Amino acid sequence: MSQAVLASETNRRQLQQIISGLSDGVILAELDQSILWANEAALTMHGLDDISALGANTGEYAERFALRYRNNHSLSLDSYPLSRVASGEEFSDVVVEVTPAADPERTWVHRLRSLVLTNSAGKPELLVLILSDATEWASAEQRFEKTFNANPAPAVICRLSDLRYIKVNQGFLEMTGYNRDQVIGRSVYELDVLEQAERKALAIQRLGEGSTIPQMQAELKLPDGSSKLVIVAGQPLDMSDEDCMLFSFTDLEPRRKAEIALRQSEERFAKSFRLTPVPTLVCDAGNQQVVDVNEAFMNLTGYTTEELIGKSIADIDFVDNGNAYAQLFALLEKAGHLDGQDLQIRKKGKEVIDCVVSADTVTLQDTTCYLLVMMDITERKRSELELVTAIEEVMQDASWFSQTLIEKLANAKSVNRPNLPNVSFTDLTARERDVLGLICEGLADKEIASRLKLAPNTVRNHVATVYSKLGVHSRSAAIVWARERGLFAGERRTKSAK
Structure with a gap:
């Protein structure tokens, strides 16, 4: 064995000893792509415990392990990392998914970089692949991707190195009407999510620093040229070892439209409120403070806006009867509305x-x-009182008048006073109904006592009770009360006929 070969083999053994304990995987190959050796970490990243299972060369490795890029594109044989290294290509951050042919359900994610070892003459001698296990990172990224896409809150992510958008979720596309191709790859200058932001200078400064951008209102331009009111905020994050900014949005357009509709509605209400000829007052339901009054109300009461607005109805004291005031608001608090309740109002000059x-x-x-809403019925009340007084004066003895005249007077009284008291005929006892019927026939107390075989004092007591229950003070008023309700007309006609 030559000295050069011995030295070479010694160097390789030393190299293998050095890298065998590394946490990164290392695969050594000849220039012809024959796989020489792999450390334990590299074998573990392939689910193996023996180097022979990797294959003798790139071709056999490709038969045993399918490689795909993260975009799901499969690698051809000449794109496998060992082939690229053998062709003289250098790379530092290639991410691939590795799936064993024998177990397609199992996948690892490797991040690879290349290295070519040269001899003393500077010529390539050994090919090196350095692998790190990125499976957990890829899984976390995949979870983030799913969460990001499924999140209904509109969001985009831009890369800080070139300020271009690299991700957009469905919420943003639906909110704006953009399609994915109109967003991905464009810069923040082309699609400015900070347009007309209320603190745009601060937002741009924070974007340049890669720090958090606080929430602020902005006008987001839409594809059709219109804009949408949003709240935008930015949160820095790291994606694939790149500094990025996550922009999230809240759509304020529905709220703006609702506010516009409410404002228009309140404007219409204000106009109709002021122009209506009916005296009208608005007060706070909680403390009964006057919020607004119209011209008709001021004309009716003689008060000015300065004397009314901001003061409680109790303090102004324009309701003549304190009990009626309390009852009015008790009914409102309970039912939320009321119709046609009588109320006496004290004008500024104390006239009621x-x-x-x-x-x-x-x-x-x-x-x-x-x-x-108030309607002045003072004149109508005065007419009613004058009518009742006239009836009482001329009907001191109802027996002098024919049934036809009594009924005409009752009808006239009914026309001028459509809101009848709440007392019902059934509220009277049987004996009280008998007494009322005989009163309507025109009988005096003595005649009623004789007819019913009662003592005169007993009859007088019954008459007084009937007056009290009906809310009247005279015989004529009791007769009118009965005629308004169509009571005892038949009996009187029968008597008249006799």
């Missing part, structure tokens, strides 16, 4: 007027309010 109030619950600028 009769009103009918209707109210409903509305929301203004995220505040729950009550909308109170």
Whole structure:
């Protein structure tokens, strides 16, 4: 054996001893791609414990292990790492998936770099492949990829070295209308996700530094030339050993449209509120502070906006009856609305007027309010009182009047007072109904006592109870109350006929 060969073999043994304990895998091959040796780490990365299982050369290795790039493209024989090294190519970061032909369900991910050892004359003598196991890294990256793509929150990732987008998820595509090819590979200058950002200078500074970009509003340009209001934020991350920036977005366009619609609705409400001729007041549902009043309300009450807005209804004290005020808001709190409730309002000069109030619950600028609409019925009440007074004056003895006249008077009273008291005829006892019927026939107390065979005092007590329950104060008012409800008309006509 020549001295040169001995030296060569000694060097190889020393090389093998040096690299056998490395955590990285190392495969040594001749210039003709014959596989000479592999350390334990390289064998483990192939699921082997014997070097012969790797194959004698690149051809046999390719028969036993299928290699694919991460984009799922299979490698041809001349693209296998040993073939590339033998052809003189140098590479430092090639990532491939390695699948044994005998077990297609099993796959490793290797990151490889090449090395060519030369002799003392500087000529290639030995081919070296250095492998690191990237399986866990690839698995983590795959999980990230799945999570990133499945995340409904719109997001893109740009590489900081050239500020080009390398990933985009479905949420971003759906939000903007871009397709994947319109995003991937473009720079942040072409598709500016920070356009019109409220703190754009800060965002650009943070992007240049590769540090976190805080949330801020921005206008995101869309493919059709329009824009969309978004909140954008940036988070630095490492992808495949490259510094990147993850931009995430929140679509504010639905909120902006809702705010515009709400503003338009409130503007329409404000216009109709101010122009309506019906006196109207808006107060806070929580503390009954006056939020707004229209011109008609001020004309009705004599107050000015300065005297009303911001003050509670209780402090202004324009509701004449404290109990009625409490009942009004108790009903509103319970039901949220009310229709046609009588209420007496005290004007600024202390004059009291009769009103009918209707109210409903509305929301203004995220505040729950009550909308109170008032109708002045003072003149109608005055007419009713004048009518009742006239009836009482002329009907001191109802027996003087024919049934037809009584019914006409009752009908006139009914037209002027459509809202009848809530008392029902059934609220009276049987004896009280008998007494009321005889009153409607025009009988005096003594006649009623004789007809019912009762003591006069007993009849007077029954009459007083009937008045109290019906809310009336005279015989004529009781007769009108009964006629308004169509009671005892048949009996009276029968009596008249006799």
